[in-house]
Amino acid sequence: MTTNQTGETRQDGAAAPTQYCKVLREGPLTIVTINRPDCLNALHTDAHFELARVFDEFAADPEQWIAIITGEGRAFSAGNDLKFQAKGGGLDRPDSDFGGLTGRFDCEKPIIAAVNGLALGGGCEIALSCDIVIASDDAIFALPEPRVGMAALASGLHRLPRTIGWQQAMGMILTGRRVSAHEAREMGFVNSVVSPEELIAEARRWAEMILQGSxxxxxxxxxxxxxxxxxxxxxxxxxxxxxxxxxxxxxxxxxxxxxxxxxxxxxxxxxxxx
CATH class of the missing domain: 1.10.12 (Lyase 2-enoyl-coa Hydratase; Chain  A, domain 2)
Incomplete structure (x- = not known):
């Protein structure tokens, strides 16, 4: 049981059943964990629509004030599920786009990315779509789409230059190179870097600081x-x-x-x- 900011006690627990992510609601905090560790949390059509529904519910729930998104296992998200695509899988996405977040421009509630391990392509773009980014010191960020004949069309081409400036952004976008958590913090798109063991606790600490405000x-x-x-x-x-x-x-x-x-x-x- 937890006591929320209103002084009311709510039962902790999961939201409606999900297949590709885990959802935990603790008082005013929602924690979403992408749960496809066997493919490094790469996302396909059904996963996009499920995450979109989860964040639609978060945005509409007056009792939920802040969210954390992270990944199960050794990756935050490796981005697009290329194996699914190579087998002829569809490319349909919800209006809120990759992971239900990269095209979501109307959510006024804060969302924190707790980035564990790989955040590649769309996974990196999910992190860039969040308001606060906490990274484990083994996190890796990259937009490698050109290396597989694609472009980072899930808002990364727009968000990254607006966040870190043109030359820094082009240095990542045009080369597809991998950036460490510490370099990402120096570049300005990561707020805090901690050990993997401290990652969720650090994200919770930021959430608690935000929850002190109205x-x-x-x-x-x-x-x-x-x-x-x-x-x-x-x-x-x-x-x-x-x-x-x-x-x-x-x-x-x-x-x-x-x-x-x-x-x-x-x-x-x-x-x-x-």
Missing amino acids: PLAIRAAKSIARKGLEKASLEQAFLSQRDNEALDVMLGSEEYREGPKAFAEKRQPIWKGR
């Missing part, structure tokens, strides 16, 4: 920052931030009043997500 304020902050990147200038981003639905929800919420009240009363705020 979930509605967190969502507003993420939404404003993300939409601001779509503007041509800093001034336009600043002027447009008031026109934001997540901000309107925050300003009209109980939490907007609870924060100052708790501060004045010298106590910890009680966040209810409303």
Whole structure:
């Protein structure tokens, strides 16, 4: 049993049955583990649609405030299941694209990638689609698609230059070279590097830090920052931030009043997500 931020106790446990991933909900935290270790968590059509459903449910559940995604075994995800494709398997994907995340631009809840081992191709792009990236010190990142006659079309060609700059990104994209966890941190797309044994604990630690804040304020902050990147200038981003639905929800919420009240009363705020 766990006690969530509202003071209510919920039974820990798994969500609806899944075949290609494991889902655990602990209070306001959802942990999703890609579970195809026999193929290094490479993803095929059915796995994409299952993960899309899992993250649809996470996004829609008012009791779930933050998610961690990781991989079972020695890989986060080796990307596209090329053996499945070579046998004539379909390439259909959900609207939210690779792993149900790389085309998901409307989720205001934070998602943390806990990257264990290989994060190649689409697996790397899943990590780049998350808000926080924690890596084990044996993690490897790469976009090797050109080496198999493909391109990183699951948003990596756009996310990586926006995150680390043009030349650094092209150095990975055009060569397909592998980047260690420590180099990825130096480049700016990994937040923290720890031992494999500490990986999930470190991801949980980041989740707990985020959960100390109002979930509605967190969502507003993420939404404003993300939409601001779509503007041509800093001034336009600043002027447009008031026109934001997540901000309107925050300003009209109980939490907007609870924060100052708790501060004045010298106590910890009680966040209810409303």
